[in-house]
Amino acid sequence: MxxxxxxxxxxxxxxxxxxxxxxxxxxxxxxxxxxxxxxxxxxxPAEAIGDAYQAVLGGAEAGAALQYQVSEGFLPLRKWLAGQMGRLGVQCDEANIFITSGSQQALDYLGKLFLSPGDTALVTWPTYLGALQAFNAYEPRYDQLTPAGGNMTPEAYRAAAAAPTAFSKGGGKVKFAYLVPDFANPTGNTLDAGQREAVLDLAGELDIAVIEDAAYRALRYDGEAVPPILALDCARSGGIDNARTLYCGSFSKILSPGMRVGWVCAPRHVVEKLVLMKQASDLHSPSINQMVMHRVAETIFDDxxxxxxxxxxxxxxxxxxxxxxxxxxxxxxxxxxxxxxxxxxxxxxxxxxxxxxxxxxxxxxxxxxxxxxxxxxxxxxxxxxxxxxxxxxxxxxxxxxxxxxxxx
Amino acid sequence: MxxxxxxxxxxxxxxxxxxxxxxxxxxxxxxxxxxxxxxxxxxxPAEAIGDAYQAVLGGAEAGAALQYQVSEGFLPLRKWLAGQMGRLGVQCDEANIFITSGSQQALDYLGKLFLSPGDTALVTWPTYLGALQAFNAYEPRYDQLTPAGGNMTPEAYRAAAAAPTAFSKGGGKVKFAYLVPDFANPTGNTLDAGQREAVLDLAGELDIAVIEDAAYRALRYDGEAVPPILALDCARSGGIDNARTLYCGSFSKILSPGMRVGWVCAPRHVVEKLVLMKQASDLHSPSINQMVMHRVAETIFDDxxxxxxxxxxxxxxxxxxxxxxxxxxxxxxxxxxxxxxxxxxxxxxxxxxxxxxxxxxxxxxxxxxxxxxxxxxxxxxxxxxxxxxxxxxxxxxxxxxxxxxxxx
The missing domain is CATH 3.90.1150.10 (Aspartate Aminotransferase, domain 1)
Known part of the structure; x- marks a missing residue:
């Protein structure tokens, strides 16, 4: 931006x-x-990334790195990410991981998946501008989410979403709540576990999805990590394939934004829809960047x-x-x-x-x-x-x- | 696919x-x-590509290669492509070049730009399946383009587009003609210059865009190259910024599909809209792949x-x-x-x-x-x-x- x-x-x-x-x-x-x-x-980590490109292109993987790839993404990277999500309390496997070209693409696809013109997206005031830009393409209305306290009742959100406006005949539905729970862009604020549970309560009553934008999650300088909303959701819903939360992760803030590698961790039925969307929109994220990101992440992510x-x-x-x-x-x-x-x-x-x-x-x-x-x-x-x-x-x-x- | x-x-x-x-x-x-x-x-050319990654990441460009990039794409690559388009008879500059993640992304964006549900896209029978998949997301109707002879009249296309169907109330418009004029996927057929001019005549009468998918253009094994539709369009319209043709190019068939680098060559006002679309959908194509593609293309493309x-x-x-x-x-x-x-x-x-x-x-x-x-x-x-x-x-x-x- x-x-x-x-x-x-x-x-x-x-x-x-x-x-x-x-x-x-x-x-x-x-x-x-x-x-x-x-x-x-x-x-x-330019040197580690350079070494990984060299290793991938200098070895037996070179052909695969430069060739077309499946739309869901490079399998070893998806497996590694499933393991990482496990460390965060989200038990899942590669069928729950979908590779995107940065988390911006995840927001675009999720907007496309959920929003028809006139539908409502719940967002915080303020929220990440790139999310508004991604969702705007699908002509939603916005209503205010106040996860730190003061959310409206489900009935009030529903009524507001269905009301006609100057631009809409009305009849729209609330489709999802979008939020950046850790060190939000732009405020820097973090939701505690109780606030995350309250978002899930509201989403449950409205029967809507929760889009958890975790772009900054790993960058914690003080205090204890709070479980991802998706982890809390899995605990109450009985497992990831029953969850309503779609977790958008990104390597951009840790390893490199210019390589454009992010992921969605979500129920399998959502991943399957995203795969079809990706196939129609750009086939797949670059094979080589996924393979290099896998090598680099596996080796130096924590360091x-x-x-x-x-x-x-x-x-x-x-x-x-x-x-x-x-x-x-x-x-x-x-x-x-x-x-x-x-x-x-x-x-x-x-x-x-x-x-x-x-x-x-x-x-x-x-x-x-x-x-x-x-x-x-x-x-x-x-x-x-x-x-x-x-x-x-x-x-x-x-x-x-x-x-x-x-x-x- | x-x-x-x-x-x-x-x-x-x-x-x-x-x-x-x-x-x-x-x-x-x-x-x-x-x-x-x-x-x-x-x-x-795995070795040349590997050398280019090494050169970019080992030198002063490393930071830029791994950092965010402008949505329109890496400027030196856009300049090089403008020069290549000039060799094909399309006089243009970098303001007419937009970098995409493969030409599939160009088809997705152009579908999004032009099609509202119920509008008509003219395509050949058969045509590239990936184009149908990209356009299908925007719920168009299709009518048949027969550029080798036998197109309907503009009035007949318009009437068909506006007629109601089981899925549409009618009132749709013809928005563009999509075709692969050189060695088409799937038929292998190539349109001669007269057939290309006839497509432009029809598009002019309908006042619609022409999407020229040039994915295979460089791979000619016999005979003389036919000018791109965009070059013929520039000649008749007085220059690229007046043209109705949007040329979709790709490095996938020549250098590597796995790096996902393609481009659109189009009037500036179209490029400006595509840039906004890309910013909302994935910010930009990977910086490093664009820089590497530029180095490799500049050095070995013709060979x-x-x-x-x-x-x-x-x-x-x-x-x-x-x-x-x-x-x-x-x-x-x-x-x-x-x-x-x-x-x-x-x-x-x-x-x-x-x-x-x-x-x-x-x-x-x-x-x-x-x-x-x-x-x-x-x-x-x-x-x-x-x-x-x-x-x-x-x-x-x-x-x-x-x-x-x-x-x-």
Missing amino acids: TLLNLLASRSSRMKASEIRELLKLLDQPDIISFAGGIPDPSLF QVEKLIGAYRRRRDALLGALEASMPKGISWSRPDGGMFVWLTLPDGADASDLLARSVKEARVAFVPGNAFYADGTGRNTLRMSFTLADDRAVGEGVPRLAKLLRG | TLLNLLASRSSRMKASEIRELLKLLDQPDIISFAGGIPDPSLF QVEKLIGAYRRRRDALLGALEASMPKGISWSRPDGGMFVWLTLPDGADASDLLARSVKEARVAFVPGNAFYADGTGRNTLRMSFTLADDRAVGEGVPRLAKLLRG
Whole structure:
């Protein structure tokens, strides 16, 4: 997701000419950016990945690596992932694992599978912008999920979904709840086990699917891991093939986003539908990347997670410390236990898009205005800062400069 | 596309149990198969591709190769492809090139872009099964394109598209014509320049897009290349940004299908829409594969085409010779100038699915029954044979065995 697209999205009030001007400024080398939601490329295990490509292409597997592949994905990778899901409390086998081209593709396929125009998707306010983009293609309505407390009753969600609007004749149904339970993009917040159980209760009463986007799950810097919603679901439903939760995993944040390898762990009947969808849409994810990802993951996954945790924890702590030291009163922010993002809330009435325009010009600091993450376009007084690329200079100089601007 | 899916597709009359039994037989090592529409993996340039992965991951590009990438694709690859399109008579630049995960993804996106439920896609009878699968997701109707002569009038196509059916209230429009003009899958047939111009005439009168699937274009074994439909379109419309033709290219048949790199060459306004679609559906095709494909293509593309032409021409000639020598009267077949397939027509009333079941059991020879390639499920007396994997033994023993079965 580029900042251009964020700013150009329907929820921004900026004019095209203002956006263009802003983007020119963003390209300048002295800008300190907390905007990009991307991993630090200097931490990619490039050598291990290079060795794996060499091993695959230099050996007996070369033909298979460059040839067509089955749509469900490379079997040894699916088996390895089934084992990993077992470590998270999800007993499953390869028939429950479907390989995608990143978890964005999983969101697209699940949107296509569940949504007809006018149906309702339950999402948090704010939520991952890429999920909204994936689902938007299928013309849903959105209603607000508040898993930290305050969800509406099932009857109220149903009635809202069925009501006519200016764009829909009504009669739509609630089809799924989508959420990022661990270190969410954009807020950094994590749901505890009780909140996850409450989501399953609601989903059960509505008889809808739960899409669990676990993109950041492995990146925990403090505290104990909370079981995946899918694990809690399996425990209550009697096993994965009875579960309503569809777990979307990704190697993008740990090993490499550029290789585009993610997975869905789901009941077999859902995997079978996704396989048919994939066959019609791009046949399969690249054979070679799946084979290389399998080799690399099998060898260094846990070590790589440790390495990232060490580096990103320091950057999170530095960013939180700098915010604490310099931000004026009236501004609050999340204190994430993991992931990549800190979420700031400005005083009521503030507009983070306007602030960005001034910040880039005057403070030479960039971030992402928060309203793009709201399905209803609200949240104008919020913004997202990513700490994955924030080195000492960025934090030490950028945060005080932004704070100074905010103090006016 | 696996034979399983072909056989299981809606147009087959075989029962699930028969298909399962057949597939078990197909796995046996003594089966000679002309079924798979795949390149010969022993001809993949594995060493050059391995060297390119090593160069990209061992150098300054490693970070970019493993990082997120813009949705339109890797710029140097897009520039190189614009140059290649220029060699084919299509003057364009990188703004006209969009990178896809294989040309199957291009077909999916173009289906999504153009088709609403009940709209009509014009396709040949038979046509590429993967195109039908991609388009089917958008619930179109199909009407028959006969570019070799005999197309209906624009008025007749329009009236048919708008008429109600058992599944549609009517009011649909013709949205595009899809065709494989060079060495088509499954027939092997090629359209001459006059036939291509006639497709453009029809598309102009209907004011619809033309989707030109050029997957096999580089694999010409005899005769002179015919200009792409897009080149003829540019000549008459005054340039690519005025053209109605969307050219879908692929590296799958020349360099590697397993890396999943294809492209669309199209007017800028179409590329811009495809970029937004890709951003929502899988963000981008793998960065590293695009960078590697660029290096390999720049270095060895023409040599690799020469190598494949030499090998596949010999196999085509051997297959055609064996058919000539052994097939009984009443059976005819195409004599393709390139590509991967020969198309056989059995006497009226014959059923190639039934023949396949007998052939695998008795003659130990496999092929693809032709009716799966027909949008209307006809074509039961046709079948497709691929020669890309057909070595001397396969041709020398398999064809006579199949011919013996056909003679009864």
